Amino acid sequence: MPSEPRLRADARRNSEQIRAAAIGAFQGRGLTVPLEEVAEAAGVSKATIFNRFGGRIGLIEAVIEEVVAAQLFAVIDRTRTIDDAGDRIAHYFTAIRDLQYRQPAVNDVLLQAYPHSQQLMEICRAGSExxxxxxxxxxxxxxxxxxxxxxxxxALVVDNALALKHGERPPRDDYDRRTTYLLDGIRGNQSAPDRR
Structure with missing residues (x-):
């Protein structure tokens, strides 16, 4: 029989491998990646994920800080340092859309794909505030x-999340151009750019 310290070391190593595999999968393809693929990347069985994390929601909550929360809250923190209210919302809107394009998991959070996750719902609450x-x-x-x-x-942010998750992904140049169009459309007269 393996010793207890050996069992604990194996369990810890398995958990670290699963976390690393989940971070890589979720960052690249969103939170809905099949757990079988995460398990294969980690070199463990799907049952091991359930044993260590209790299933998908437990695994998401174990890695959501690295996958989504740190970057999202960095955007919020940076936004709040900008003095001008117009520049502040322009920065926030542009940065969120950039994050949505780069990190598919952000769209799963914004769409509340896993409403039973308290951590994901807390991220949504903070974003709403x-x-x-x-x-x-x-x-x-x-x-x-x-x-x-x-x-x-x-609605603009959620519509974008739906489009990126379920539609054809546009080239980056087109995507950024549309961000500019949207910003121009919501600006007040005082911040409208001079088109002369």
Whole structure:
């Protein structure tokens, strides 16, 4: 029989291999990657994932900080350092769309693909608070169209998540050009660029 310390070392190594495989898979393809593929990449059985993490939600919660949360909260923190309300919301909107393009798992979080995950729902709650805060400040400053609401910003982000998850992925240049069009469309008169 293997000794208890050996069992603990094997379990720890398996957990680390599973976490590493999950981070790689989720970052590249989103949180819905089949667990069989994560297990194969980790060199373990699917049953081992359930034994160590309790299933998909447990595994997601074990790695969501590295996959999504750290980058998303970095965007929020950077946004809050910008003094001008119009520049602040423009930076946030552009940075979120960039993250959505680069990290498919962000779209799974924004679409609340796993509502039973408390950590994912907490990320969504934090994002909703930032949306409210940024839109209120930008509207007050005249940087946004007066009728534009936090719900509108949320809808634009969710629509983009749906398009990236279920539609054809556009070339990056086209995607960035459309980000500019969207920003131009929601800006108030005071922040409209001079087209002369």
């Amino acid at each position: 930032v949306n409210d805060e940024l839109v209120a400040a930008a509207r007050e400053s005249g940087a946004l169209r007066p009728e534009f609401t936090a719900s509108d910003l949320h």
